[in-house]
Amino acid sequence: MIQVEHLTKSFTTVIKKGFKQERSVVNAVNDISFECKPGRIFSLLGPNGAGKTTTLRMIAGIINPTSGTAIVDNVDIASTGDEVKKRIGFLTGSTGLYERLNADETIEFFGKVHRIPEKELNERKEYLFDKLSINDFRKKRIGQMSTGMKQKVSIARTLIHDPEVLIFDEPTSGLDVITADSIIDLIRESKANNKTVIFSSHIMSEVDLLCDDLAIINKGNIIYNDSFSNFKKDMKADTLTQEFINRVKEA
Amino acid sequence: MREILIIIKKELKELLRDKKTIFNSIILPTLITPILIIGISKVTSFINKKESRKAIEIGLVNAPDDFLRLIANDTLNKTTNYQATDDFKNLIDEETIQTAIVFPSDWDSQMSNLNTSEIKVYRNGTKDNVNDRVSALITSYNNTIKEYRIKALDIPVQKMTPFKETYVEVGERKELIGKRIGGFIPYIFILSLWGGCVLSAIDLVTGEKERKTIETTLSLPISKFKILLGKAAVSSLLGFLPALFNIVGIIIGVKLLDNIPPAIQTLIDEFLSVQNLTLILLLLIPFAIFISALLIALITGATSFKEAQSKVTPVIMFIIIPLVLAMLPTMELSWATVFIPVLNIGLGIKDVMAGTIDMAQYATILVSMIAIAVGAIFFSYKKFSDENAILK
Numbered sequence: 001m002i003q004v005e006h007l008t009k010s011f012t013t014v015i016k017k018g019f020k021q022e023r024s025v026v027n028a029v030n031d032i033s034f035e036c037k038p039g040r041i042f043s044l045l046g047p048n049g050a051g052k053t054t055t056l057r058m059i060a061g062i063i064n065p066t067s068g069t070a071i072v073d074n075v076d077i078a079s080t081g082d083e084v085k086k087r088i089g090f091l092t093g094s095t096g097l098y099e100r101l102n103a104d105e106t107i108e109f110f111g112k113v114h115r116i117p118e119k120e121l122n123e124r125k126e127y128l129f130d131k132l133s134i135n136d137f138r139k140k141r142i143g144q145m146s147t148g149m150k151q152k153v154s155i156a157r158t159l160i161h162d163p164e165v166l167i168f169d170e171p172t173s174g175l176d177v178i179t180a181d182s183i184i185d186l187i188r189e190s191k192a193n194n195k196t197v198i199f200s201s202h203i204m205s206e207v208d209l210l211c212d213d214l215a216i217i218n219k220g221n222i223i224y225n226d227s228f229s230n231f232k233k234d235m236k237a238d239t240l241t242q243e244f245i246n247r248v249k250e251a
Numbered sequence: 252m253r254e255i256l257i258i259i260k261k262e263l264k265e266l267l268r269d270k271k272t273i274f275n276s277i278i279l280p281t282l283i284t285p286i287l288i289i290g291i292s293k294v295t296s297f298i299n300k301k302e303s304r305k306a307i308e309i310g311l312v313n314a315p316d317d318f319l320r321l322i323a324n325d326t327l328n329k330t331t332n333y334q335a336t337d338d339f340k341n342l343i344d345e346e347t348i349q350t351a352i353v354f355p356s357d358w359d360s361q362m363s364n365l366n367t368s369e370i371k372v373y374r375n376g377t378k379d380n381v382n383d384r385v386s387a388l389i390t391s392y393n394n395t396i397k398e399y400r401i402k403a404l405d406i407p408v409q410k411m412t413p414f415k416e417t418y419v420e421v422g423e424r425k426e427l428i429g430k431r432i433g434g435f436i437p438y439i440f441i442l443s444l445w446g447g448c449v450l451s452a453i454d455l456v457t458g459e460k461e462r463k464t465i466e467t468t469l470s471l472p473i474s475k476f477k478i479l480l481g482k483a484a485v486s487s488l489l490g491f492l493p494a495l496f497n498i499v500g501i502i503i504g505v506k507l508l509d510n511i512p513p514a515i516q517t518l519i520d521e522f523l524s525v526q527n528l529t530l531i532l533l534l535l536i537p538f539a540i541f542i543s544a545l546l547i548a549l550i551t552g553a554t555s556f557k558e559a560q561s562k563v564t565p566v567i568m569f570i571i572i573p574l575v576l577a578m579l580p581t582m583e584l585s586w587a588t589v590f591i592p593v594l595n596i597g598l599g600i601k602d603v604m605a606g607t608i609d610m611a612q613y614a615t616i617l618v619s620m621i622a623i624a625v626g627a628i629f630f631s632y633k634k635f636s637d638e639n640a641i642l643k
Contacts, residue, residue, distance in 0.1 A: 011639060062469045063638045085472035096467035100265040109261050113254070113471050141268075 001196055002036040002059060002165060006068035009054050028054040030220040031068065036198045036213070041191050043207045044200040046217035047248055052200035055217065056169045061085045073164045086114060089158035089166045093173030095150045099143030103134050103153045106142065107160055114161035128156040148179040155186050166190050168199035172206060184209060204240040216247055223251040254473045258481025266451055266489060276447045280493035285504030292508060302380040309385070310342060310351035315358055321392055339373040349381045350374045365400055437600040438574050440494040440531070444539055445570055448490030449563055452546040455482045457559040465641065479547065479635045483628060486543035494535050498528055522604055530603045530613065537620035538596055544627035552640035573597060589615045592623055
């Protein structure tokens, strides 16, 4: 479960004009609240720069909120420091893998960081490698892998500690359809395993395939938050994409 | 601590798989000193030998017979007679001759009357080999004439020698040489330490941004402080290692050198004693941590290798200037200089090499460097925690 409560993130930008400095405060995320339930997939939709990544980074404990908080799997991100990171699997489209390590070393590193006992870590690693067909390239360095291979390793490292909450930040961005499909499978499987899943996207076909609940974020504000079935029911446009565009423009 | 060690292990594994790091942190520092020591020694000896075998073309005017006989003693001297009116500058420029010695036409009568005459030597100041050999010839000729005159005038030798000089060296030879060459040693160590720290710090922070892994690292269930400590430890280690390998290189270089006189060998053994090396390396540990932390703080906001380099490059001046000051013979370690970073390390190493280090001052340098390193770590943490900078 994720409960986002009045979450706000402000960034101070400094603009230098000769010897003078001008500071301006921008709210990347402005007092947003929503809830993601276990066994359901929550989509956070929004155009580029809307605040999706900032929101997900705050939920994942990567950056601190300016105000408000989020309760992730009964852990308050504002008060427990890095505890929340143990309960989360965070996956992005860019994979973010250490390219000088191989798949084995990568998974071992993440397993050790998550304090998984060695025996359990090995079993879980073998299970994931079999399931994702990583065995053939497990000793290859990440830097020498294809995008598809990297994404498989990225999925394995996201799931190695069997997190209760999964956060996907534009997970299929820049991927070919086959690799993107493996991510979609993973999201579905996580839902089937009663995990709490939140993913950000601006690809409506993906949303249509996966989504149970959704929120649309624009310029840091939530402009829609309801179940996907209600969203479809309330649609005025012919397509999901057009409806999304209309709602963002109206906001 | 366990988490910091996991980070250190992973960062080291990554860095040591980078050929650039291996070359700059291990291979280059180990090989550069022996190559320099042996290379310079071999090249110098080769050049000296080659120069001493070269024939010199000497132009002569009115040269007396005894001088011609002296020149003829060395078969490498080739002489040609000229007139006083010849253009010697032109002859030397065109390399027809390399030098010209012009005696006055009344030389013999001047010498017979025991007068002071004048020899004019045309030469090119840049030709050391030619000039040194010609100067030696003239000095030798001068001494011969002096001895002849002393004999002719029947003056006892002691009357012509009012006093003799005897220098009594009260400083130890080790101290004397240590103070002179000791200034260069920290220069080598600290610059290689700096190079190692810069490369690794940039790779560990800016490199992570370029490779888009910084978000992954920050999403680990490890505090930013521990991540920073892990990175600073690895950067310090990869700064410290080149300094250590430099020492190994110096030892190898000295061992490979031939024909070292036993007295010099004993001195070298004293300089490179386990005690000296331990004292030097111990000073370099907090210094490496200080430099690494400072560099990480500076480059946290950089988004590319180039930008990071441009941010750290000016700092080198704050390293080089105190090191140059430390090399000055008049600059000594005192209670005023023990607290000045870099200068204190430079002077401390110089005194360790000379065997004159005051252990109370040494301990003060060590403690002050540890305090500065801790301060730098917290400064670095402040910067590393700046979300605007680290996720830029």
